[in-house]
Amino acid sequence: MASKITIPDLKKIRVTDPLFSHYAGMVAKKMIPVQWEILNGKQGQSRCFCIDNFRIAGGTLQGEHRGVVFGDTDAYKWLEAVAYCANNGETEYIPQADELIEIIGQAQQPDGYLNTYFTVCHPELRWKNLTEGHELYSAGHLIEAAVAYYNATGKRRLLDIAAKFADLICQTFGDGEGQLPGYPGHQEIELALVKLWRVTGEERYLKTARFFIDCRGRTPNYLLREMNDPNHKVIFPELRNYDPSYSQSHVRPVEQKTMEGHAVRAMYQCSAMADLADIQQDEALRNACQTLWDNVTKRRMYITGGIGSSGLLERFTVDYDLPNDRMYCESCASIGLMMFGQRMAAMFHDASYYETVERALCNTVLGGVSAAGDRYFYVNPLESNGDHHRQAWYGCACCPSQISRFLPSIGNYIYGTSDKALWVNLFIGNTTEVTIDGKKVVMKQETDYPWDGLVKLTVTSEQPLGKELRIRIPGWCKSYTLSVNGNKVDSTTDKGYTVIKEWKTGDLIVLNMDMPVEKVSADPRVRQNTGKRALQRGPLVYCLEETDNAKDFADLALTPTSSFEVKDEPDNLGGIRSIKAISNGQTLHFIPYYAWDNRKAGKMKVWIDYQE
Numbered sequence: 001m002a003s004k005i006t007i008p009d010l011k012k013i014r015v016t017d018p019l020f021s022h023y024a025g026m027v028a029k030k031m032i033p034v035q036w037e038i039l040n041g042k043q044g045q046s047r048c049f050c051i052d053n054f055r056i057a058g059g060t061l062q063g064e065h066r067g068v069v070f071g072d073t074d075a076y077k078w079l080e081a082v083a084y085c086a087n088n089g090e091t092e093y094i095p096q097a098d099e100l101i102e103i104i105g106q107a108q109q110p111d112g113y114l115n116t117y118f119t120v121c122h123p124e125l126r127w128k129n130l131t132e133g134h135e136l137y138s139a140g141h142l143i144e145a146a147v148a149y150y151n152a153t154g155k156r157r158l159l160d161i162a163a164k165f166a167d168l169i170c171q172t173f174g175d176g177e178g179q180l181p182g183y184p185g186h187q188e189i190e191l192a193l194v195k196l197w198r199v200t201g202e203e204r205y206l207k208t209a210r211f212f213i214d215c216r217g218r219t220p221n222y223l224l225r226e227m228n229d230p231n232h233k234v235i236f237p238e239l240r241n242y243d244p245s246y247s248q249s250h251v252r253p254v255e256q257k258t259m260e261g262h263a264v265r266a267m268y269q270c271s272a273m274a275d276l277a278d279i280q281q282d283e284a285l286r287n288a289c290q291t292l293w294d295n296v297t298k299r300r301m302y303i304t305g306g307i308g309s310s311g312l313l314e315r316f317t318v319d320y321d322l323p324n325d326r327m328y329c330e331s332c333a334s335i336g337l338m339m340f341g342q343r344m345a346a347m348f349h350d351a352s353y354y355e356t357v358e359r360a361l362c363n364t365v366l367g368g369v370s371a372a373g374d375r376y377f378y379v380n381p382l383e384s385n386g387d388h389h390r391q392a393w394y395g396c397a398c399c400p401s402q403i404s405r406f407l408p409s410i411g412n413y414i415y416g417t418s419d420k421a422l423w424v425n426l427f428i429g430n431t432t433e434v435t436i437d438g439k440k441v442v443m444k445q446e447t448d449y450p451w452d453g454l455v456k457l458t459v460t461s462e463q464p465l466g467k468e469l470r471i472r473i474p475g476w477c478k479s480y481t482l483s484v485n486g487n488k489v490d491s492t493t494d495k496g497y498t499v500i501k502e503w504k505t506g507d508l509i510v511l512n513m514d515m516p517v518e519k520v521s522a523d524p525r526v527r528q529n530t531g532k533r534a535l536q537r538g539p540l541v542y543c544l545e546e547t548d549n550a551k552d553f554a555d556l557a558l559t560p561t562s563s564f565e566v567k568d569e570p571d572n573l574g575g576i577r578s579i580k581a582i583s584n585g586q587t588l589h590f591i592p593y594y595a596w597d598n599r600k601a602g603k604m605k606v607w608i609d610y611q612e
């Protein structure tokens with residue numbers, strides 16, 4: 001049995017990287033305060049009623065529930081973001097968070113149930129519309145927030161609220177007498193219950209997470225039966241003629257071969273499957289994860305790490321169908337893909353999963369928020385006519401709070417530790433403390449990645465560790481050098497990691513990766529990209545924007561002899577490296593895809609005509 005990989009405690013990870021600490025810093029300085037105003041209904045057009053809904057459910061305010069049925073999750077994800085920022089020493093929103101937690105607590109029913117929509121509008125329909133009601137999805141976000149808040153602050157109030165609700169869920173769902181053999185229409189509770197198990201050690205949470213995976217897709221289909229009930233109360237009319245593949249309930253997860261349906265649902269399910277496969281050493285589940293991972297990353301993913309080719313029902317379509325303009329690529333889906341990939345890498349001890357994690361991160365996820373930290377993309381197209389822009393908030397606001405809970409937790413993706421090795425997965429400047437076998441260890445990375453391929457790493461330990469250092473060599477990297485204290489090392493590689501066996505405390509390990517501009521072609525089966533190329537440098541995908549290329553935007557093309565110049569632009573778009581391409585006498589100005597739509601509105605494209 002392979003040794004388990006553990007992720008260091010987020011509280012002990014200080015991200016010092018110029019790019020990522022800027023993004024994480026924007027969460028504390030801008031996103032959390034602005035979202036707090038929005039959650040409290042104080043932001044003009046982008047009004048949201050989330051906190052009032054809790055007050056109404058708790059009986060301290062009179063009124064009607066307003067907003068989407070899963071609006072409670074805006075508050076939960078806000079709390080999670082506050083918790084992760086507190087880990088980074090940004091604690092100023094803790095008083096508001098504590099206030100909000102009390103309001104949430106008042107909305108909890110005596111038996112532990114907590115959901116403002118059903119409590120206020122339809123108490124009689126509790127657990128009767130799992131397909132559309134999002135009760136278990138919302139519970140999952142409550143649990144994730146509670147675990148994060150407890151880990152960051154040591155305060156138990158939200159954890160107790162969440163655990164009480166989780167206990168009710170564990171009693172309610174199962175195959176036992178009087179229990180419901182149902183499962184959520186939108187997955188999320190499964191991975192949350194695994195987190196709750198990790199923090200409490202209570203087996204029932206793990207058992208119920210497993211139950212939700214195991215009973216999904218059974219025949220007859222539970223969700224279809226609900227939808228076909230003559231008394232069914234419709235919440236989302238677009239889901240009439242319900243196709244169970246939309247919620248990945250068409251077949252049991254362990255038998256799923258292709259990534260189907262709604263992309264965020266699919267990613268949350270797969271993340272939980274990977275958790276359970278690893279914890280329970282379940283080979284069938286592990287194989288299913290691998291099959292689904294291969295399908296999505298080899299056939300159904302954009303070069304930007306975006307997933308979900310159809311805006312209609314926000315879902316996957318078929319292999320190699322990747323339209324660049326009329327598509328979906330929800331920000332939440334790419335964060336979900338990162339969550340799945342992180343778990344796959346930990347389970348298989350294989351760096352290749354981090355190719356996708358990094359691709360999604362550096363392109364779609366960073367692009368999900370504006371350079372100023374005040375606007376968000378829900379949909380992330382690879383081509384625009386100039387009419388697609390980030391917004392401050394959405395009626396269905398899953399993405400803004402998803403991005404703000406994700407960015408300050410980026411430290412979770414950098415390292416792993418196991419019996420055998422220290423694992424370096426992402427190149428992000430940081431200082432991290434871990435205790436390994438009772439020994440205090442400090443890992444430090446300095447780098448200007450993704451702009452530059454030079455990474456300096458030191459590991460200091462009170463006593464010799466006797467472990468390998470395994471450093472990921474990205475798939476995009478075709479040549480690199482590695483040295484320890486200035487002496488070149490010829491290391492072996494294993495599953496995408498360069499393995500350093502001989503090192504001691506305080507050694508300076510330097511990885512230097514060449515980072516040329518690459519012209520990338522799509523798989524020939526992607527008909528939308530026939531005769532086109534995209535530019536990539538390191539993990540960053542580039543795009544053309546009309547504002548830099550006004551003249552003849554539609555006619556710009558790359559050729560086999562295009563030459564490239566990389567330009568450092570510290571004052572543009574928060575500091576980028578742009579690419580100037582000279583092709584047949586034309587000059588094309590490329591910027592990183594993630595930075596588009598931050599200046600004058602105009603057209604944008606990633607895949608560029610290629611004239612052979």
Ligand code: FUB
Binds near residue numbers: 186265314332396
């Ligand atoms: O249904 C809850 C969330 O809203 C989904 O995850 C997103 O795709 C959006 O539909």
Ligand code: ZN
Binds near residue numbers: 330333399
């Ligand atoms: Zn979203």
